[in-house]
Amino acid sequence: MANIQSLDPTASPLDYYGWELRRQREAHGLRQGQLGEIIFCTGSLVGQIETTRKVPTRDFSERVDAALGTDGLFSRLVGLVLRSQLPTWFQPYAEMEAKAAYISTYQAQLVYGLLQTEGYARAVLDVEHLGNVDEMVAARMERQRILQRDQPPALWVVLDEAALLREIGGRDVMRRQLAHLLTFAADPWVQIQVLPLATGQHTGMMGTFTLLRFDADPDLFYMDGYDRGHMTASPEVIKERSFGYARLQASALSPEDSVRLITRVMEERYAAPHCNEQR
Template structure:
C-alpha cells in the first residue's frame, strides 16, 4: 500500500489533495476511521483518497471541510482534482470552456457534455473507458458546474436529430436524458435547437464543432477528434465556422418546435412498455 507521506504533493492535484487530507486529519487528532464516522463513509475510503487510489467527490469534500473546519479548502481543491482527470489533450479546451461567456455548439451524434445526465454520460464513456470510468464521469459532471454559476455562459446547442434517435444506455436512460433537455426550456441562458434529417445537406456535415467567445480574449474554434482535439483562434476559421453555425441555426427547428419534437420522441420512441400497452388497450 502506498504511503501518503512519500507522495509528492506537487506531482498532481490529486496527490496534493491526498497529502492535505492526511495532514489536516492528523492535525485534528483523528484516525481515518474516526473521520469516516463523522462524514458517513468508511475509514478505508479515507485511506484510498489519501493515497490517490480514489478520486474525491464534491460532496465528500464539502463534508470534510465541515468536519475538519478547513474553511472550504477541499471544496476548492476538488475542482482542480476533477479537471485533472480529463484526458490531457482535452484539458486545454475544458479550461477555455469554463472561461467562455458564449458557447455555441453543433453536435452530430451525442448530447453536448454540459447537458448530459450522469447515466447517459456513464453509458457514453463506458464504450472506451473501463478502468478509470468513475474518474472520467466525475470530471464530466464537474464541467457542468459552469451552468450553475451566478453568471453562467450563454449556451446555444444545435443537435442533429441523430443525437435523439441514437439509443444510449437504454430507453429509460434516453427518456430521462430527453426530459433533462426539456428542463432547460425556462433557462434564459440555454437554447436548444434540433436539426432534422429533412434538412438534407448542411454546413455541419464535417462533424461536431464548438465556438467559444470571451469578454477579453479572441474567439476559439474547437473540433473533436479521436484521442485528440483541434482548437484554433485563426480569424479565417472563426469567420467561416461562425457563418456556418448561423446557417445551421437557420436550418434547425425553432427552440419551441425542437421541444415539441423531443417530447414526441419521449412518448413514441422511449415510452415505458406499460405506457405503450395502456395506449393500445385504450
C-alpha cells in the same frame, strides 16, 4: 499504489488533495476511521483518497470541509482534481470552456457534455471500458457546474436529430436524458435547436464543433477527434465557422418546435413499458 509517506503534493492535483487531507486530518487528531464516521463513509475510503487510489467526489469534499472547518478548501481543490481526470488532450479545451462567456456548439451524434445526465454520460464513457469510468463521469459532471453560476455562460446548442434517435444506455437512460433537455426550455441562458434529418446536406457535415467567445480574449474554434482535439483562434477559421453555424441555426427547428420534437421522441420512442401497454 501511492505510499502515504512518500506522497509528493506537487506531483498532481490528486496527490496534493491526498496529502492535504492527511495533514488536516492529523492536525485535528483524527484517525481515518474517526473522520470516516463523522462524514458518513468508511475509514478505508478516507485512506484510499489520501493515497490517491480513489478520486474524491464533490460530496466527500464538502463533508470534509464541514467536519474539519477548512473553509471550503477541499471543495475548491476537488474541482482541480476532477478536471485533471479528463483526458490530457481535452483539458485545455475544458479550461477555456470554463472561462467562456458564450458557447455555441453543433453536436452531430451525442448530447453536448454540459447537458448530459449522469446515466447518459456513463453509457457514453463506458464504451471503451477503460477502467476509470467513475472518475471520468465525475469530471464530466463537474464541467456542468459552470451552468449553475450566478453569471453562467450563454449556451446555444444545435443538436442533430440523430442524437435523439440513437439509443445510448437503453430506453430508460434516453428517456431521462431527453426529459433533462426539456428542463432547459425555461432557462434564459440555454437555447437548444434540433436540426432535422430531413434537412439533408448542411454546414455541419464536417462533424461536431464548438465556438467559444470571451469577454476580453479572442474567440476560439474547437473540434475534437478520437484521441485529440484541435483548437484555434485563427480569424479566418472563426469567421468561416461562425457563418456556418449561423446557417445551421437557420436550418434547425426553432427552440419551441425543438421542444415539441424532443417531447414527441421521448414519449413515442422511449416511453416506459407500462405506458405502451396502456395505449
